[in-house]
Amino acid sequence: xxxxxxxxxxxxxxxxxxxxxxxxxxxxxxxxxxxxxxxxxxxxxxxxxxxxxxxxxxxxxxxxxxxxxxxxxxxxxxxxxxxxxxxxxxxxxxxxxxxxxxxxxxxxxxxxxxxxxxxxxxxxxxxxxxxxxxxxxxxxxxxxxxxxxxxxxxxxxxxxxxxxxxxxxxxxxxxxxxxxxxxxxxxxxxxxxxxxxxxxxxxxxxxxxxxxxxxxxxxxxxxxxxxxxxxxxxxxxxxxxxxxxxxxxxxxxxxxxxxxxxxxxxxxxxxxxxxxxxxxxxxxxxxxxxxxxxxxxxxxxxxxxxxxxxxxxxxxxxxxxxxxx
Amino acid sequence: xxxxxxxxxxxxxxxxxxxxxxxxxxxxxxxxxxxxxxxxxxxxxxxxxxxxxxxxxxxxxxxxxxxxxxxxxxxxxxxxxxxxxxxxxxxxxxxxxxxxxxxxxxxxxxxxxxxxxxxxxxxxxxxxxxxxxxxxxxxxxxxxxxxxxxxxxxxxxxxxxxxxxxxxxxxxxxxxxxxxxxxxxxxxxxxxxxxxxxxxxxxxxxxxxxxxxxxxxxxxxxxxxxxxxxxxxxxxxxxxxxxxxxxxxxxxxxxxxxxxxxxxxxxxxxxxxxxxxxxxxxxxxxxxxxxxxxxxxxxxxxxxx
Numbered sequence: 001x002x003x004x005x006x007x008x009x010x011x012x013x014x015x016x017x018x019x020x021x022x023x024x025x026x027x028x029x030x031x032x033x034x035x036x037x038x039x040x041x042x043x044x045x046x047x048x049x050x051x052x053x054x055x056x057x058x059x060x061x062x063x064x065x066x067x068x069x070x071x072x073x074x075x076x077x078x079x080x081x082x083x084x085x086x087x088x089x090x091x092x093x094x095x096x097x098x099x100x101x102x103x104x105x106x107x108x109x110x111x112x113x114x115x116x117x118x119x120x121x122x123x124x125x126x127x128x129x130x131x132x133x134x135x136x137x138x139x140x141x142x143x144x145x146x147x148x149x150x151x152x153x154x155x156x157x158x159x160x161x162x163x164x165x166x167x168x169x170x171x172x173x174x175x176x177x178x179x180x181x182x183x184x185x186x187x188x189x190x191x192x193x194x195x196x197x198x199x200x201x202x203x204x205x206x207x208x209x210x211x212x213x214x215x216x217x218x219x220x221x222x223x224x225x226x227x228x229x230x231x232x233x234x235x236x237x238x239x240x241x242x243x244x245x246x247x248x249x250x251x252x253x254x255x256x257x258x259x260x261x262x263x264x265x266x267x268x269x270x271x272x273x274x275x276x277x278x279x280x281x282x283x284x285x286x287x288x289x290x291x292x293x294x295x296x297x298x299x300x301x302x303x304x305x306x307x308x309x310x311x312x313x314x315x316x317x318x319x320x321x322x323x324x325x
Numbered sequence: 326x327x328x329x330x331x332x333x334x335x336x337x338x339x340x341x342x343x344x345x346x347x348x349x350x351x352x353x354x355x356x357x358x359x360x361x362x363x364x365x366x367x368x369x370x371x372x373x374x375x376x377x378x379x380x381x382x383x384x385x386x387x388x389x390x391x392x393x394x395x396x397x398x399x400x401x402x403x404x405x406x407x408x409x410x411x412x413x414x415x416x417x418x419x420x421x422x423x424x425x426x427x428x429x430x431x432x433x434x435x436x437x438x439x440x441x442x443x444x445x446x447x448x449x450x451x452x453x454x455x456x457x458x459x460x461x462x463x464x465x466x467x468x469x470x471x472x473x474x475x476x477x478x479x480x481x482x483x484x485x486x487x488x489x490x491x492x493x494x495x496x497x498x499x500x501x502x503x504x505x506x507x508x509x510x511x512x513x514x515x516x517x518x519x520x521x522x523x524x525x526x527x528x529x530x531x532x533x534x535x536x537x538x539x540x541x542x543x544x545x546x547x548x549x550x551x552x553x554x555x556x557x558x559x560x561x562x563x564x565x566x567x568x569x570x571x572x573x574x575x576x577x578x579x580x581x582x583x584x585x586x587x588x589x590x591x592x593x594x595x596x597x598x599x600x601x602x603x604x605x606x607x608x609x610x611x612x613x614x615x616x617x618x619x620x621x622x623x624x625x626x627x628x629x630x
Contacts, residue, residue, distance in 0.1 A: 015472075019469075136614060136615070142561045142564055142565060148603070149600075152596055255472075263569065266569060300472055
């Protein structure tokens with residue numbers, strides 16, 4: 001097990017290095033940030049001073065090395081626009097995004113798995129078919145348009161829920177969150193639902209497919225023949241086996257939820273990382289873009305590692321393979 | 326499109342019945358899929374012939390009347406023309422704008438899909454056929470890319486490349502190729518071990534001929550399924566990026582841009598400017614997915630009865 005973890009960590013490290021190189025080189029090509037930083041009527045002397053103060057006059061590899069040695073000390077450069085450390089800008093907005101993503105994921109899992117089980121166990125009933133039709137719709141609805149329609153329906157026509165911003169936050173266990181206040185929860189519902197619908201459809205379909213493939217297997221028949229109660233057969237025997245792909249997807253999709261939060265945050269004016277990155281791309285705020293990407297990569301690698309570990313807990317076959325390797 | 330799809334899908338189990346016919350018959354068994362196919366065909370027709378069938382040319386300023394701006398659906402304009410889906414802020418007929426938008430969205434989706442298939446298929450086949458270092462290199466690249474969500478990759482690429490039709494097509498190709506490469510590689514790895522490939526090798530046929538004429542046709546069924554779904558995804562992704570303001574330029578009004586333009590009017594209750602383009606987008610994506618879903622079942626050898 002520890003060999004496995006160490007090897008995975010080494011792999012992850014490699015990915016981080018490659019990504020930082022790619023991102024740095026890619027973002028470097030975006031354009032000349034000097035044009036944005038310096039007023040058009042600035043003198044040549046001022047221009048040079050700004051260029052030197054941001055280290056933009058150094059060769060590319062030297063900028064990269066400076067960036068890496070800074071990154072290792074937790075310094076990813078200062079935002080050109082806010083003149084604040086890029087990493088603290090990102091970290092300030094990380095909680096809002098994480099809150100949104102976690103609530104969305106909880107919604108997707110909480111509704112998705114039961115609905116998928118139902119549709120899988122009773123595929124030919126009206127309820128089963130309706131669930132599947134609904135999941136196709138949820139799958140096909142473009143995320144951003146679905147968000148607009150949620151605003152249209154619940155904020156403009158019905159007037160039940162607020163459509164923009166995060167609302168007041170409170171503290172639960174020392175963590176600042178919208179979940180602590182009633183207003184905050186109301187602000188959270190629409191964006192979280194917007195993010196959750198797609199993943200919910202995915203989980204429904206995956207769970208259903210797993211159930212459909214598994215119910216006919218011999219071990220389920222055997223469990224039935226032993227006279228186990230249906231609840232136990234479904235809850236323990238069936239559930240554990242269909243959870244393998246579902247857990248993988250939940251883990252992998254968590255990263256994509258954070259990425260898709262870019263769209264949701266833009267629509268609902270949610271003050272998270274996603275909105276920051278769109279703004280930063282528009283003004284070519286290089287350090288922030290790079291910092292955002294590295295933070296996202298770290299989150300992804302961490303999530304993937306956790307998924308792999310969970311995977312080996314759930315599926316003994318994986319453990320065996322790892323032991324041999 | 327789906328006619329071609331079916332034609333391009335030979336199956337190995339050549340029974341007494343022609344495989345194409347079996348695929349077509351199995352496909353027709355699902356009424357929803359047939360409806361999907363009909364809708365897809367209708368949308369392709371509208372997209373192809375938009376300039377000849379729309380009530381007005383929404384981008385010819387001489388045909389627009391600013392007095393007709395923001396009319397609700399079904400209203401009659403100054404010139405006596407009825408705007409069935411309302412008008413936008415420039416007095417543009419939404420129905421015509423949507424038909425033109427479909428044209429842009431579909432062509433971007435199909436063009437990027439086509440190039441992505443070519444690229445992904447070639448790399449996937451190479452990875453499977455040559456194995457070893459080539460395989461490792463290509464597949465690590467695929468893994469690396471697929472560990473990031475499409476929207477993130479596209480976002481960064483567009484930030485690097487700038488705006489434009491060609492730029493967004495490049496971004497969509499980069500986003501999609503890995504799916505095709507992985508699919509084709511998986512199928513080709515299974516096929517490569519079969520006797521007919523060995524036979525072809527014994528005949529000393531050139532590698533390119535073995536790969537493209539023998540291996541490729543047998544890897545097509547899963548590829549077709551992935552391609553159908555990916556075209557829908559590409560259309561949705563393009564719309565999303567255009568909505569965020571980093572996709573197509575305003576000179577190429579796709580459905581995403583139409584929706585984005587209507588966003589500001591929505592809070593004042595003028596829903597139609599955003600609503601109907603979105604419905605058109607939704608119908609397109611649902612129809613393509615219905616067809617893709619059915620194709621997946623029909624072409625899956627494990628489910629063959």
